[in-house]
Amino acid sequence: PKEGIRHLNYLCYLTNSDSSATLSVCLSILPLSVCLSVCLSVCLSVCLSVCLSVYMEVKSLNKRASGQAFEVILKAPADLSPDRPQPLFSPPKKDLSLEELQKRLEAAEERRKSQEALLLKQLAEKREHEREVLHKALEENNNFSKMAEEKLNYKMEVNKENREAHLNALKQRLREKEIHADEVRRNKELQADLSG
8 A cells, every 4th residue: 555655646746636637547556445535635735735825835844654744834914915905105205396386286276267167167058958948938838828819719709700690590580570470460451451
């Protein structure tokens, strides 16, 4: 078995700790349980060394037949991720000349003026829009009032014409009745004269 483990260690080194290749070669030399435990320990040690190399430093102290000893040195928190932003502290301030200060003040004044002009422009546009909306509403109201008035006038005119036509028809009927009544009276008088 010791010779088999030595061969297995050599095979793991050659295959660069590829577990599938190590296991397939290992099965031809050692029993299955020994192969699996050795391959697992080799793979875990390689994975741990790769993963932990980012956060800690591992030094091998000595090798013995019974095992191997390691010294684990944790890295400082600042070394953990160089991409991480550094703690906030103000950068050293450089002395500005009077001209640079004047330029900065002028630039700030220009920005303030442009923002103020933009705000005034937006307010003017908003007021103009409000005026247009109000004017449109007044026009629509006036149009509605005119149309309602025209409709009412038309209805009143139609009612007046209908009333006049109805009155004329009544007058005509009354005339016809009077004419008929006169004829009936004349006929009665003629009959009375003829019979009498």
